[in-house]
Amino acid sequence: MSDPNIDLGTDSTQQGDVSAADTENALPSYARTLSWLSLLIIVLTSLGLSFFISNSARETLLTRQQEFARQLVENLNSQIFRRFAVPTLMAYGHIALRQTEQYERLDQVVHSVIHGLPLERLRIYDFSRRTAYSTNREDLGRSGLAPTYIDEILHDGASRSEILASIPQWQAPFRVPLAPGSFVLRILSPLRGEPLSPAGDAPIMGALELTQDITDDYERVLTFQGIIVVMCLMSSVVMFGLLLMLIHRAERVLAARMNKTRQLENQIHSNERLVSMGRVVASIAHEIRNPLGIIRSSAELLQRRTDKADAGTRRILSAIYDEAVRLSQTVNDFLDYARPRQPRQDLVDVNLVLDQALAFLEGDWGRRQIAIERQCEANIFVHGDKDLLYRAFYNILVNGQQAMDGPGIVRILAKNDNEGHIRLDFLDSGPGFDATTLPSLLDPFFTTKEGGTGLGLPIVQSIITSHGGSIELDNGSEGGALVRILLPAVDARQA
Numbered sequence: 001m002s003d004p005n006i007d008l009g010t011d012s013t014q015q016g017d018v019s020a021a022d023t024e025n026a027l028p029s030y031a032r033t034l035s036w037l038s039l040l041i042i043v044l045t046s047l048g049l050s051f052f053i054s055n056s057a058r059e060t061l062l063t064r065q066q067e068f069a070r071q072l073v074e075n076l077n078s079q080i081f082r083r084f085a086v087p088t089l090m091a092y093g094h095i096a097l098r099q100t101e102q103y104e105r106l107d108q109v110v111h112s113v114i115h116g117l118p119l120e121r122l123r124i125y126d127f128s129r130r131t132a133y134s135t136n137r138e139d140l141g142r143s144g145l146a147p148t149y150i151d152e153i154l155h156d157g158a159s160r161s162e163i164l165a166s167i168p169q170w171q172a173p174f175r176v177p178l179a180p181g182s183f184v185l186r187i188l189s190p191l192r193g194e195p196l197s198p199a200g201d202a203p204i205m206g207a208l209e210l211t212q213d214i215t216d217d218y219e220r221v222l223t224f225q226g227i228i229v230v231m232c233l234m235s236s237v238v239m240f241g242l243l244l245m246l247i248h249r250a251e252r253v254l255a256a257r258m259n260k261t262r263q264l265e266n267q268i269h270s271n272e273r274l275v276s277m278g279r280v281v282a283s284i285a286h287e288i289r290n291p292l293g294i295i296r297s298s299a300e301l302l303q304r305r306t307d308k309a310d311a312g313t314r315r316i317l318s319a320i321y322d323e324a325v326r327l328s329q330t331v332n333d334f335l336d337y338a339r340p341r342q343p344r345q346d347l348v349d350v351n352l353v354l355d356q357a358l359a360f361l362e363g364d365w366g367r368r369q370i371a372i373e374r375q376c377e378a379n380i381f382v383h384g385d386k387d388l389l390y391r392a393f394y395n396i397l398v399n400g401q402q403a404m405d406g407p408g409i410v411r412i413l414a415k416n417d418n419e420g421h422i423r424l425d426f427l428d429s430g431p432g433f434d435a436t437t438l439p440s441l442l443d444p445f446f447t448t449k450e451g452g453t454g455l456g457l458p459i460v461q462s463i464i465t466s467h468g469g470s471i472e473l474d475n476g477s478e479g480g481a482l483v484r485i486l487l488p489a490v491d492a493r494q495a
């Protein structure tokens with residue numbers, strides 16, 4: 001008989017494997033690109049967000065400082081005009097700050113206003129852009145200290161503010177703590193008197209420059225910005241980790257599914273191969289059955305005719321006869337399996353079939369010291385073919401006998417489980433089913449016995465399923481092989 005595992009479809013299987021491998025390779029690279037892309041998006045979004053938040057914090061700081069400066073300038077304007085300009089004009093007829101007395105008077109007014117405020121320096125420029133007043137007396141009378149845009153302030157009355165940095169802004173985050181004076185806010189505003197008429201504009205008397213060291217505030221914004229960036233990066237890393245975990249999990253699930261699909265495909269291929277091979281082998285078996293019958297009967301005839309022949313000839317004839325019997329049994333078994341007979345639908349008393357099978361074995365089992373323990377309910381009926389059921393029970397019992405290989409006990413339990421089934425348990429006292437080969441025992445031609453065909457259990461399965469039942473192989477709780485058969489029960493009243 002041919003080897004059922006001959007690979008007839010090698011090409012198609014290999015093609016299947018290649019395409020499956022391609023898909024498998026494509027998946028991780030796709031997942032990897034997706035992970036890195038998501039990391040890039042998360043990091044860019046986090047950085048953009050942190051830049052936006054810290055920038056608005058900086059803007060808020062500037063606006064707050066400018067508002068403070070605006071109010072200070074207004075206060076200074078009014079105080080200088082009332083407490084210095086008017087009394088000085090009345091006393092001296094003109095304003096000349098180079099005169100110590102006038103300077104000190106103005107200095108007094110200015111200091112009374114800015115006292116306790118975080119101002120670094122205050123200067124007043126006149127229309128010739130010279131320093132008319134400064135909290136630092138050495139600047140007095142000096143020109144060239146005013147910024148270039150002072151004309152806008154003197155002529156247009158506009159105000160301007162700017163941050164003067166002694167280090168490049170991009171270096172600042174890396175040079176924390178910053179040296180005092182690293183960031184200075186300069187605000188330039190017109191110095192105005194009182195309006196000449198209620199509806200008119202107040203006249204511009206000069207330009208007022210305030211400088212304030214905002215390094216501390218700036219440093220706080222930088223620290224805040226640093227915290228946001230670090231937190232964003234940390235949350236990005238956590239999110240990325242989670243994403244990676246999810247992707248890997250999905251990958252594993254997908255790989256497992258693909259594996260299963262491939263296994264199923266392979267199984268379908270091998271089943272198809274087995275089916276077509278089974279058809280070929282069945283027709284060959286059918287063809288050799290008749291000549292085999294002739295060989296067997298001829299060998300039997302020759303054996304009878306050669307009673308007086310020498311022992312060698314008789315041995316050869318007996319070997320021909322025995323092997324022909326064994327071979328026809330195998331061929332018949334195979335044909336039963338490959339082309340199962342449609343079972344009759346007679347009303348069958350299960351106990352009678354068991355009686356029949358045990359009666360056949362009893363003599364032999366007596367000699368082998370195999371005891372039979374039988375607990376079978378009376379009146380258990382099924383619809384089916386008693387010859388086929390006999391064959392199935394016989395195969396199971398003979399397997400038990402072969403497994404025990406000597407004295408032992410075979411227990412048979414049969415009952416109606418009241419769930420629509422007749423349950424038959426065959427339990428022997430042999431070594432039990434081997435767990436590693438258990439999944440293959442119902443495969444045709446699987447055998448561990450020398451001279452076995454491996455068709456016994458597949459034939460049992462085919463007979464039982466053709467009766468609408470099922471078979472289960474297991475081991476008994478106290479050892480030994482347990483073959484459990486369920487058959488559709490027939491209501492005893494119908495029987």
Ligand SMILES: Nc1ncnc2c1ncn2[C@@H]1O[C@H](COP(=O)(O)OP(=O)(O)OP(=O)(O)O)[C@@H](O)[C@H]1O
Binds near residue numbers: 400457481
């Ligand atoms: N009662 C049992 N205890 C332990 N192993 C068993 C038992 N019945 C079957 N087996 C195992 O299952 C295998 C398949 O059994 P199956 O009846 O299909 O074929 P076989 O008995 O090997 O050959 P054949 O039935 O043609 O004599 C056996 O070779 C054996 O390894």
Ligand SMILES: [Mg+2]
Binds near residue numbers: 399
């Ligand atoms: Mg067997």
